[in-house]
Amino acid sequence: MKNIKNLIEKLYFQSNLTDDELIILLTQRKSDDSEYLYELARKRQAEHYGNKVFIRGLVETSSYCKNDCFYCGLRRSNKCAQRYRLSKEQILSCCDEGHPLGFRTFVLQGGEDTFYTDNVLCDIISSIKNKYSDCAVTLSLGERSFESYKKLFEAGADRYLLRHETASPEHYSKLHPGEMSYNNRMECIKNLKSIGFQTGCGFMVGTPFQTMENIVRDLRFIKTFAPHMVGIGPFIAHHDTPFKDERQGSSELTLFLIAVIRLLLPAILLPATTALGTASKDGREKGVLAGANVLMPNLSPKDVRDKYLLYDNKLNSGEEAAENIRRLKQSIKDIGYEIVTDRGDSKAE
Ligand code: SAH
Numbered sequence: 635m636k637n638i639k640n641l642i643e644k645l646y647f648q649s650n651l652t653d654d655e656l657i658i659l660l661t662q663r664k665s666d667d668s669e670y671l672y673e674l675a676r677k678r679q680a681e682h683y684g685n686k687v688f689i690r691g692l693v694e695t696s697s698y699c700k701n702d703c704f705y706c707g708l709r710r711s712n713k714c715a716q717r718y719r720l721s722k723e724q725i726l727s728c729c730d731e732g733h734p735l736g737f738r739t740f741v742l743q744g745g746e747d748t749f750y751t752d753n754v755l756c757d758i759i760s761s762i763k764n765k766y767s768d769c770a771v772t773l774s775l776g777e778r779s780f781e782s783y784k785k786l787f788e789a790g791a792d793r794y795l796l797r798h799e800t801a802s803p804e805h806y807s808k809l810h811p812g813e814m815s816y817n818n819r820m821e822c823i824k825n826l827k828s829i830g831f832q833t834g835c836g837f838m839v840g841t842p843f844q845t846m847e848n849i850v851r852d853l854r855f856i857k858t859f860a861p862h863m864v865g866i867g868p869f870i871a872h873h874d875t876p877f878k879d880e881r882q883g884s885s886e887l888t889l890f891l892i893a894v895i896r897l898l899l900p901a902i903l904l905p906a907t908t909a910l911g912t913a914s915k916d917g918r919e920k921g922v923l924a925g926a927n928v929l930m931p932n933l934s935p936k937d938v939r940d941k942y943l944l945y946d947n948k949l950n951s952g953e954e955a956a957e958n959i960r961r962l963k964q965s966i967k968d969i970g971y972e973i974v975t976d977r978g979d980s981k982a983e
Pocket of ligand 1: 705706707743744745746774775776777795796797799837838867868869870871872909944945
């Protein structure tokens with residue numbers, strides 16, 4: 635049997651492991667192995683980004699969604715969800731609030747809301763870019779056609795986050811209704827990269843039916859696809875979804891996987907997500923210490939924050955609120971890192 639420490643060193647030096655080695659690493663790790671893994675992940679992170687941590691202002695544009703993902707509180711079948719959508723003026727005023735706080739990336743994330751046609755979105759994107767030419771615009775608005783993505787890119791959007799959710803088709807079909815397609819999601823992610831977006835993929839840790847083999851497939855997909863960003867966070871149940879009684883994903887495994895992904899693709903952007911912060915005390919700080927280098931504080935208008943509920947107990951005040959950035963800066967400083975005012979583009983090719 636291979637020694638776990640040797641596997642961690644191999645991963646560090648070669649930025650890769652075989653699938654069999656990854657399974658051994660994930661299933662046979664002990665807690666003191668994690669510390670060593672995190673140390674090497676921080677080394678790689680420092681080589682590319684020093685001690686800098688980038689921030690993104692997250693604007694949750696709409697809680698309407700035409701999809702029905704089994705895990706998500708915004709699913710269309712959730713009749714209890716409170717629905718809202720932000721106007722162009724509301725989105726711009728979020729940016730007006732965020733810019734003086736030091737945000738140089740605005741992430742527009744939302745349910746798949748048909749109100750946001752290509753024309754509506756292109757107008758919003760170009761207005762932000764005209765007003766704030768020093769800022770990047772990231773979109774996280776789900777699946778759209780190649781032509782639509784191309785228009786959004788041409789309107790000035792820089793980046794697009796579309797988590798693949800799982801790289802195993804049979805697992806995908808257990809998390810989504812039959813009308814949603816694994817192939818289409820993968821096609822969308824590939825289209826985004828080919829159009830020229832800095833592209834992000836990712837998955838939830840601990841979704842129902844997920845096996846370690848599924849996670850190894852996710853890691854293999856990530857390594858092969860080589861995105862610019864990878865977002866992962868623990869699954870957290872929402873009480874009005876079919877998965878309401880399912881167990882929460884492990885924060886500890888999420889941290890371990892953040893470090894593994896940092897070593898697989900040393901130069902990428904890796905957020906310590908809100909779900910990680912929700913699932914574990916000091917989750918974001920622990921994420922940074924495991925190799926994450928991005929935080930995404932909430933910049934949505936305060937009166938809609940409790941309506942964008944992907945899962946239960948989602949944090950929406952405190953340090954994850956953009957207006958409390960000073961506190962977040964301090965807690966990141968306390969662990970030896972520095973939040974910077976920077977677009978924070980990916981150093982990955
Ligand atoms: N509609 C967009 C944005 C979805 S929300 C899209 O399809 O990309 C962003 C991410 O939140 C999702 O990709 C999913 O991975 C995550 N998410 C959704 N429900 C969740 C839950 N119950 N627990 C943890 N993460 C969740």
